[in-house]
Amino acid sequence: ILIKEVEKELKTQLDKITTKRIIKKSLRQKKVIKVKDLKEAVKLANQMAPEHLELQVKNPRQYLNQLENYGSLFLGEYSAVVFGDYCSGTNHVLPTxxxxxxxxxxxxKDFLKVLTYQQINKKGAKKLAKTAEEFALLEGLDAHKKSARIRKTK
Structure with missing residues (x-):
């Protein structure tokens, strides 16, 4: 029933929009997925990892701890994507x-550069060499294996 009501409302709203032609073209790509319950919907949302995710349900906050993969989450009927796009304060540069x-x-954080370094002493190299040799052997990287071995016997 809900799917039919949403489809009907979509058609009603589409007739009122000046960009109808563009939206119709975009809607050719849409998919309607019927789920048995909200638990399945949450699982599907996590798999899809959408750029925008709207929770148009009663008590949407109860699902916060279950949702892990989304760019921006909009909770409840008044939290429309348009507000996130233009003025509610969340970032609009989102993963797709x-x-x-x-x-x-x-x-x-995306503008901070993280640099790492390591300095291993002779004792540490001897300790790490066996593990490094085993991984290098598994990966078929003979030069890596020899590099570890040289430092073990140096």
């Missing part, structure tokens, strides 16, 4: 193509 599985919206 399921990239929300491993990152969220752009933040100041």
């Amino acid at each position: 193509n399921k990239n929300a599985r491993f990152t969220g919206g752009l933040s100041v």
Whole structure:
């Protein structure tokens, strides 16, 4: 029933929009997926990792701890994507193509450069060499294996 009502409302709203032609073209790409319950919907949302995710349900906050993969989450009927796009304060540079599985919206952290270094002494090299040789052997990287071995016997 809900799917039919949404489809009907979509048609009604489409007739009122000046960009109808563009939206119709975009809607050719849409998919309607019927789920048995909200638990399945949450699981599907996490798999899809959408750029925008709207929870148009009663008590949407109860699902916060279950949702892990989204660019920006909109809770409840008044939290429309348009507000996130233009003025509610959340960042609008969001991950697409399921990239929300491993990152969220752009933040100041994205402009920080993280540099790492390591310095291993002779004792440490001897201790690490066996493990490094085993991994190198598994990966078929003979030069890596020899590099570890040389440092073990040096």
